[in-house]
Amino acid sequence: MHYTDTQNAYWNANVNNEAAYGADTLSHALEVAPDADFALHTGDFVEVAEVEDEWVDNLDMSQDQNLHLPHAYTPGNHDEYTVLGDEKDLTAFNEHTNVPITNDAMTGGSYYSYDYNGAHFVVLNTNDNKESEDNPEQGAIGKEQMEWAKQDIQEARDNGANWIILAYHKPIYSASYHALQDEDVQVTREEFAKLADELDVDVVLQGHDHNLTRTKSLVYTSDNFSYGEVEDTEKVEKDGVEYHVNPEGVTYIIPNTSGTKAYDAIYMKGADHVHKVRPKLDWMTEDDVELWNGLFDVAKQPDDSPKFDHKHENYRQSQNQNFAVYTVTEDEFLIEFYEMSGNLHEGEERTVELVDSYGIKKDK
Numbered sequence: 001m002h003y004t005d006t007q008n009a010y011w012n013a014n015v016n017n018e019a020a021y022g023a024d025t026l027s028h029a030l031e032v033a034p035d036a037d038f039a040l041h042t043g044d045f046v047e048v049a050e051v052e053d054e055w056v057d058n059l060d061m062s063q064d065q066n067l068h069l070p071h072a073y074t075p076g077n078h079d080e081y082t083v084l085g086d087e088k089d090l091t092a093f094n095e096h097t098n099v100p101i102t103n104d105a106m107t108g109g110s111y112y113s114y115d116y117n118g119a120h121f122v123v124l125n126t127n128d129n130k131e132s133e134d135n136p137e138q139g140a141i142g143k144e145q146m147e148w149a150k151q152d153i154q155e156a157r158d159n160g161a162n163w164i165i166l167a168y169h170k171p172i173y174s175a176s177y178h179a180l181q182d183e184d185v186q187v188t189r190e191e192f193a194k195l196a197d198e199l200d201v202d203v204v205l206q207g208h209d210h211n212l213t214r215t216k217s218l219v220y221t222s223d224n225f226s227y228g229e230v231e232d233t234e235k236v237e238k239d240g241v242e243y244h245v246n247p248e249g250v251t252y253i254i255p256n257t258s259g260t261k262a263y264d265a266i267y268m269k270g271a272d273h274v275h276k277v278r279p280k281l282d283w284m285t286e287d288d289v290e291l292w293n294g295l296f297d298v299a300k301q302p303d304d305s306p307k308f309d310h311k312h313e314n315y316r317q318s319q320n321q322n323f324a325v326y327t328v329t330e331d332e333f334l335i336e337f338y339e340m341s342g343n344l345h346e347g348e349e350r351t352v353e354l355v356d357s358y359g360i361k362k363d364k
Helices: 018-032 052-061 063-068 092-097 143-158 183-198 271-277 286-293
Strands: 039-041 071-073 112-116 119-123 163-167 203-205 212-215 218-220 228-230 234-238 241-245 251-255 296-300 320-328 332-341 351-361
Touching (some): 018 052, 018 063, 018 320, 018 332, 052 092, 071 119, 112 143, 119 143, 143 183, 183 218, 212 351, 234 351, 251 332, 271 286
Parallel strands (some): 039 071, 163 203, 203 251, 241 351
Antiparallel strands (some): 112 119, 212 296, 218 228, 234 241, 320 332, 332 351
16 A cells, blocks of 8 residues: 655644654555555655654554554655755654665655565655755755666666565646745756666656646657557456556556645646746746646546635635555456545544556466
8 A cells, every 4th residue: 555745743733633644554455455465655754854743643643554564765955954944954764664775875755666465666755855976966865775776776686576565755747836946846857758768667656745646658759748649549448447558657656645744736737827826837838738638648636725825725625535555466456546535623424435446467
């Protein structure tokens, strides 16, 4: 199972406790998929890494679920933030998650990979954006990490991995603004897309933009600003789910958020709205917005906040959370999005619903 951006802020703990919603997300995920082997969290475990109470709140409220389910954690940008913001806490993430540290590189998190049941998971650290000889342009991924990722993925392919799953926090495809605005992502976005395509990555799991996102099968292109082109794949239906057969492209995913901070799917409202809520994206024309929207099968925000009329986010008041469940066999990869709703703090019954299913099939 996959969830992301718990991001419980200490100043919101007595208003709309995000750690409680994160724990509830995990609880419902375990009810839906009681035989899940592990969970993957794609970053922003907390809001401010320096505030120990945020880590404690999250871990305490999710203790029962965590004790019954192994986790793989991905570092998010908030997982290195400090209260004053003038410096970064480069060790907090690893001190609380106990994930591997490759090449002794710990900078607001770390990168690593692991194999599970014929699938190879590569977890990258998009906090690798500190200026150095290795990273003079302060890209989300430095040269050493990028080269390691290329070699690691190629080695996994050579060793016969059935699936390659790439996980990182800052997205290169999403329904909200970060993918096209974060300066450190822009430095490496084309190389990310090219790497994923050329090394036959199957699925990319992301976070950071708190909305529900699933792209179509995308192949790399240098012909447009998105660096993505929709692949025309063969499709078959199985158990009511559309499967794409032997795609050469990559599917990019964000399962919204398990917290309460929601980002609107701004591009669905046209270029004028994009310019209003994110002025730095004023370069986008209606044609650009249409091209971007065409890359997605799912691009929405389940929350319906009046704040979205003039802001990209809802001020941390969403009662709609999501998670994804992946069922992986040697030749099939099933992606299911689940959605929960209901006011947890007023004792409302929380409902959970399957809202989208999508499959990838490999005929050998």
